[in-house]
Amino acid sequence: MTNTSAALAVLRKDLRLEVRTGQSTIALFALSLLIMVVLVFALDPKPRERFDAGAGALWVALIFAGVLGATRALVAESESGCIRALALSPIDPAALYAAKLASALIFMAVAEAAAVGLIVLFFNLDVGPQLARVALPVVLGTLGFSALATLLAAISSRTRAGDLMLPLLAVPMFIPALIAGVKASGALLAGAGFSEVGKWIGILVAFDALFVTLGALLFEYVIGEE
Amino acid sequence: MAEPVVETRGLTKSFGITPVLRGVDLRVFPSSVTCLIGANGAGKSTLLRILGGFGHPTTGTASVFGEHSHSMTPAIRRSIGMVTHQSWLYPNLTARENLEFYASIYGVRDVHRNIDQWLERSGLAAFAGERVRGFSRGMEQRLSLARAMIADPRLLLLDEPFSALDPQGVGFACGLIKSSVERGCAVMFTAHVALEIEGVNIDRYEMVRGRLSQYHEEVKRGRLRSLLGR
Numbered sequence: 320m321t322n323t324s325a326a327l328a329v330l331r332k333d334l335r336l337e338v339r340t341g342q343s344t345i346a347l348f349a350l351s352l353l354i355m356v357v358l359v360f361a362l363d364p365k366p367r368e369r370f371d372a373g374a375g376a377l378w379v380a381l382i383f384a385g386v387l388g389a390t391r392a393l394v395a396e397s398e399s400g401c402i403r404a405l406a407l408s409p410i411d412p413a414a415l416y417a418a419k420l421a422s423a424l425i426f427m428a429v430a431e432a433a434a435v436g437l438i439v440l441f442f443n444l445d446v447g448p449q450l451a452r453v454a455l456p457v458v459l460g461t462l463g464f465s466a467l468a469t470l471l472a473a474i475s476s477r478t479r480a481g482d483l484m485l486p487l488l489a490v491p492m493f494i495p496a497l498i499a500g501v502k503a504s505g506a507l508l509a510g511a512g513f514s515e516v517g518k519w520i521g522i523l524v525a526f527d528a529l530f531v532t533l534g535a536l537l538f539e540y541v542i543g544e545e
Numbered sequence: 546m547a548e549p550v551v552e553t554r555g556l557t558k559s560f561g562i563t564p565v566l567r568g569v570d571l572r573v574f575p576s577s578v579t580c581l582i583g584a585n586g587a588g589k590s591t592l593l594r595i596l597g598g599f600g601h602p603t604t605g606t607a608s609v610f611g612e613h614s615h616s617m618t619p620a621i622r623r624s625i626g627m628v629t630h631q632s633w634l635y636p637n638l639t640a641r642e643n644l645e646f647y648a649s650i651y652g653v654r655d656v657h658r659n660i661d662q663w664l665e666r667s668g669l670a671a672f673a674g675e676r677v678r679g680f681s682r683g684m685e686q687r688l689s690l691a692r693a694m695i696a697d698p699r700l701l702l703l704d705e706p707f708s709a710l711d712p713q714g715v716g717f718a719c720g721l722i723k724s725s726v727e728r729g730c731a732v733m734f735t736a737h738v739a740l741e742i743e744g745v746n747i748d749r750y751e752m753v754r755g756r757l758s759q760y761h762e763e764v765k766r767g768r769l770r771s772l773l774g775r
Contacts, residue, residue, distance in 0.1 A: 325649070336637050336638065339637055395635060399633060399634055407627055409622050409623040409650070
């Protein structure tokens with residue numbers, strides 16, 4: 320049994336649980352819709368402001384989806400103490416972290432797909448190359464936030480006020496990547512080239528590398544110790 | 546003499562300023578059954594949790610198959626089956642799906658035959674397709690025991706394995722312990738009272754406020770008589 324096949328087994332189990340209960344998908348879609356409706360009416364953006372407003376709305380949706388997605392990816396393990404069973408199993412903790420990260424990423428991606436559709440609709444954006452170019456900062460931001468939130472969700476799931484702890488810890492730590500993501504997305508939507516947003520993309524890449532590495536290294540201690 | 550499967554030396558564990566284990570010395574060998582008897586809060590579960598790798602000793606050492614219990618390799622972890630107060634089962638998966646999941650992460654061969662066998666032995670074959678969420682506590686306990694056995698462990702750590710079980714379930718748990726010992730497995734389990742398993746020699750230890758000592762039935766009877774004023 321390789322770590323890859325064990326990690327895939329964990330991922331398959333997470334997806335099966337999600338398909339069966341639908342808890343995350345429904346909640347994430349409802350949340351995305353709520354955020355878009357609130358923001359579009361609160362901001363009422365002028366035609367030239369709609370790129371920045373749309374980018375801001377997308378990243379707000381990304382953060383809320385990330386908190387919910389990461390929580391859902393770990394909550395099934397907290398129920399009945401299953402995280403202990405995984406810690407005692409022969410799976411490498413880094414592979415287990417990768418599986419949980421992949422689950423959180425998939426949950427977030429579903430929410431973001433819904434959010435992008437709603438942004439196009441509510442902020443009157445064109446579906447075309449400009450929108451496609453935003454995919455890069457969004458994918459990088461999603462990976463970074465999932466990496467951070469998965470690690471922190473594993474910690475907070477063991478505390479009494481776990482649901483409250485996760486956003487309190489994750490959102491402030493994500494601020495550098497959030498600023499970079501919003502700036503890059505807004506500029507790309509407005510027609511800027513990748514060379515103009517290089518420094519923001521660089522921050523996102525560095526954030527991803529840092530927290531994916533930290534998560535893989537620290538997950539063992541997060542799930543093992545009592 | 547065979548190498549001990551479990552060895553603790555001067556093991557202590559404190560949570561904050563509260564000592565839970567006080568200098569526990571214990572050796573457990575293959576093909577043996579060790580029962581830790583004690584009241585609630587005596588430290589039995591804490592000892593098993595440390596042996597399962599969940600927590601460092603405060604002082605002293607705890608080793609499993611010759612490795613520190615808190616830094617076991619995947620191969621050693623694969624050799625341990627554990628049942629705790631929590632079932633470690635996914636409520637929204639069926640009994641069969643739970644066993645399939647654990648069999649897949651342990652790399653069990655001949656998965657379907659193994660799972661069919663454990664569902665049959667645990668008396669849950671008729672409930673294989675039902676979600677665990679709808680199980681009674683006793684059914685969960687049986688499935689939890691089957692889960693712990695799915696990868697043929699060489700060390701079984703069972704925290705109150707007979708709790709919530711009906712007579713048929715107790716028979717299943719006793720049979721499981723007996724067959725495990727016969728194939729060379731070391732079994733450690735906790736209980737509140739001394740138990741007998743037919744055809745199995747049990748090494749009994751008493752745990753009182755974190756201290757471990759040999760259990761003597763005569764002493765216990767004497768204490769009971771004095772408590773009853775006779």
